[in-house]
Amino acid sequence: MKYLMQSIALLLFFPFVNNAQENNYTKAKELVSKMTLDEKINLVVGMGMKMGAMNMPGGAPNVGQTMDKVPGAAGTTFALPQLGLPTTVVADGPAGLRIEPKRVNDANTYYATAWPVATLLASTWDVKLVEQVGKAMGNEVKEYGVDVILGPGMNIMRNPLGARNFEYYSEDPLVTGKIATAMVNGIQWNGVGTSVKHFAVNNQETNRNSVDAIVSERALREIYLRGFELVVKEAKPWTVMSSYNLLNGTYTSQSYDLLTTVLRKDWGFKGMVMTDWFGGKDAVAQMKAGNDLLMPGTPQKRKAITDAINNKTLDVKVLDENATRIVAYILETPAFKKYAFSNKPDLKQHAVLAREAAANGMVLLKNNNTALPIIAAKNIAAFGNTSYDFISGGTGSGDVNEEYTISLVEGLQNAGYTVDAELKTIYSAYLYDYKAKHPKKSFIEEFVNPTPNASELLLNNAIISSKAASSDMAVITIGRNAGEGKDRVVLNDFNLSKAEQQLIDEVSTAFHAKGKKVVVIINAGGVIEVASWRDKVDAVLLAWQPGLEAGNAVADVLSGKVNPSGKLAVTFPVKYEDEITAKNFPGKEFKEKAVTGFMGQKEIPAEVTHEEGVYVGYRYYNTFNVKPAYEFGYGLSYTNFDYKNVKLSSSTFKGKLVITLEVTNTGTVAGKEVVQLYIAAPTNKLDKPNEELKAFAKTDLLQPGQTQTLQFVIDAKLLASFHTAASAWVADAGTYTVKLGTSSLAIKQTATFTLAKEILVEKVNKVLVPTVTINELKK
Numbered sequence: 001m002k003y004l005m006q007s008i009a010l011l012l013f014f015p016f017v018n019n020a021q022e023n024n025y026t027k028a029k030e031l032v033s034k035m036t037l038d039e040k041i042n043l044v045v046g047m048g049m050k051m052g053a054m055n056m057p058g059g060a061p062n063v064g065q066t067m068d069k070v071p072g073a074a075g076t077t078f079a080l081p082q083l084g085l086p087t088t089v090v091a092d093g094p095a096g097l098r099i100e101p102k103r104v105n106d107a108n109t110y111y112a113t114a115w116p117v118a119t120l121l122a123s124t125w126d127v128k129l130v131e132q133v134g135k136a137m138g139n140e141v142k143e144y145g146v147d148v149i150l151g152p153g154m155n156i157m158r159n160p161l162g163a164r165n166f167e168y169y170s171e172d173p174l175v176t177g178k179i180a181t182a183m184v185n186g187i188q189w190n191g192v193g194t195s196v197k198h199f200a201v202n203n204q205e206t207n208r209n210s211v212d213a214i215v216s217e218r219a220l221r222e223i224y225l226r227g228f229e230l231v232v233k234e235a236k237p238w239t240v241m242s243s244y245n246l247l248n249g250t251y252t253s254q255s256y257d258l259l260t261t262v263l264r265k266d267w268g269f270k271g272m273v274m275t276d277w278f279g280g281k282d283a284v285a286q287m288k289a290g291n292d293l294l295m296p297g298t299p300q301k302r303k304a305i306t307d308a309i310n311n312k313t314l315d316v317k318v319l320d321e322n323a324t325r326i327v328a329y330i331l332e333t334p335a336f337k338k339y340a341f342s343n344k345p346d347l348k349q350h351a352v353l354a355r356e357a358a359a360n361g362m363v364l365l366k367n368n369n370t371a372l373p374i375i376a377a378k379n380i381a382a383f384g385n386t387s388y389d390f391i392s393g394g395t396g397s398g399d400v401n402e403e404y405t406i407s408l409v410e411g412l413q414n415a416g417y418t419v420d421a422e423l424k425t426i427y428s429a430y431l432y433d434y435k436a437k438h439p440k441k442s443f444i445e446e447f448v449n450p451t452p453n454a455s456e457l458l459l460n461n462a463i464i465s466s467k468a469a470s471s472d473m474a475v476i477t478i479g480r481n482a483g484e485g486k487d488r489v490v491l492n493d494f495n496l497s498k499a500e501q502q503l504i505d506e507v508s509t510a511f512h513a514k515g516k517k518v519v520v521i522i523n524a525g526g527v528i529e530v531a532s533w534r535d536k537v538d539a540v541l542l543a544w545q546p547g548l549e550a551g552n553a554v555a556d557v558l559s560g561k562v563n564p565s566g567k568l569a570v571t572f573p574v575k576y577e578d579e580i581t582a583k584n585f586p587g588k589e590f591k592e593k594a595v596t597g598f599m600g601q602k603e604i605p606a607e608v609t610h611e612e613g614v615y616v617g618y619r620y621y622n623t624f625n626v627k628p629a630y631e632f633g634y635g636l637s638y639t640n641f642d643y644k645n646v647k648l649s650s651s652t653f654k655g656k657l658v659i660t661l662e663v664t665n666t667g668t669v670a671g672k673e674v675v676q677l678y679i680a681a682p683t684n685k686l687d688k689p690n691e692e693l694k695a696f697a698k699t700d701l702l703q704p705g706q707t708q709t710l711q712f713v714i715d716a717k718l719l720a721s722f723h724t725a726a727s728a729w730v731a732d733a734g735t736y737t738v739k740l741g742t743s744s745l746a747i748k749q750t751a752t753f754t755l756a757k758e759i760l761v762e763k764v765n766k767v768l769v770p771t772v773t774i775n776e777l778k779k
């Protein structure tokens, strides 16, 4: 009786404790019990993109159905109309909904908003703003008839050359987890789903389908899995996408330890897992691992599952469970609920939000003698190819088909500046000619053989000098693009090309000779080298890849309409070799074992050993005193902030600690500040980074003189490290130092508290143990 009353009370007070899919589970189970074997197999083997050359040998995996509902979507689930289950549509990707903008015999267009890339969104450190972006992105998903967007991407930016870093948030798991939580909450608020990806340790594109990431249990739990853990627990994404790579010897999509033991048992995930497209090798192992949906589904996988059921190497109960989770998902979708989508999301309104988000995530790296905001200059000379062909987002599946991208020069003109006409003519003609010689290729052709960017146009000195005389200032844009399939390289990519260096040299010399300022805009999805050239220019604005309103958002910051408040969520090293992961990226290849793999491409077995352990990003730079060019958390403002009166709810930790801090705008213009709370934990039991980010908060827009009190809540899990031998999160006894900073190196206030007795916060299953010894870095 007592228990009954307790259960009733629980139901009354926590009607939403379970997520929707969990509630659908019973109904889903009943539907699966009515299915034939074929129907169940049709369900777990999804349907893929229709991509000409990529049509599967042996025909479509699921015969008799097409996936034409939303052209350009990445795939669908199989419909079982006899059971009332419609087809559901999944489409990329992190920076906005990726669908075809035009359809055959249809005058309407289906453009979607290219939002600022994930890296920029994380640089806002503004969970409210990111949630708003998520709400608007999810609205496009819903109004275009899609059920799940294949994002957000949440792998850790382990190394600056990772091609997909623009799709990811940060080198830090807390930023990753918190920003992803805001994004998933925003998107799913619409009643559509997300697929957080790529689970897990997919930190490189080189050999992505064959590389074995060898990682210690501790680095996994603290760094590579932690962001996913946060999002699963705090936002309940409908689906998770397993990654392409192997992890400690097993393909992630075939790993029961990862997809069932960790994801479901340790973390309580109730949703569905799908593979990345064509990911993994063994369909039966995938089923057993709890990878419910195989995308985009191939006839071979279909056959493998059928055979395994027939010869009893796969228990039909396993298949039933996979199918049940897929049906539970389907029951939650707009497709099942027969939502009458409009195909008319409010793109104009979304563009306004995209511009706001973009301006709030740009990072002012340098601003000598208040070169910015632009006060008096009216005539601007814009240099660099990318000023005229601004990059809204990265390539591959993370690209969006937006209607337009506002270039830097258009943005400057829209803001009322005069942009030098002769330069515009010269650059436009050069880029026009380059594009004519490099016509747009299909997605697949581009994937296999990416078109190189036009090399930086070399201008003669006479032109540069004449512009230094006739213009009030110079802006130079340095552009970079990357995307899935091919990691970046150091030469002419991470490092500037000779032509770019020459451009910066010549423009700076000419303009400075006339007492005029030079501003560099970095238009990239990831990190580049800055230390060798930044002293030559007056200001550097990191605009990232800011989505379709790019130029307008850059102009907002340059003009001072928006005071920059973005901070780096990734370290900018002085040189690539300073990066501790450089010696283990992209790992070792075993060329002699190469086989023919996906789309006829050579598949080379490889391994990448994470010898740096937990010392990724600032955890490495700060602990080992390697000075970066710009540290994690760094970013300038047009105003200044003062931090005072840090208060702790107690000087001893008793399960929870509340920390408050007063932040005052001491400058002359309104601005927002991102306050970062780092903690240095006792190291008597375990080697630990000097400090780790444990919380952050962004102020409102503070007027000059205005003060805001920020509050941070620290629980025991935030104090804990992963103790491998105990397979547990443990908060060690001792003294903890709270460091409140405007970056990870600019700490403005500190305070200490003690923990009298160690806390065993959480014991987890001992799984994903590396099979080889890793020579891990220690302090």
Ligand code: BGC
Binding pocket: 074, 092, 093, 150, 197, 276, 277, 397, 484
């Ligand atoms: C990418 C995924 C993407 C999928 C579907 C894969 O190549 O790795 O991120 O969601 O394609 O387009």
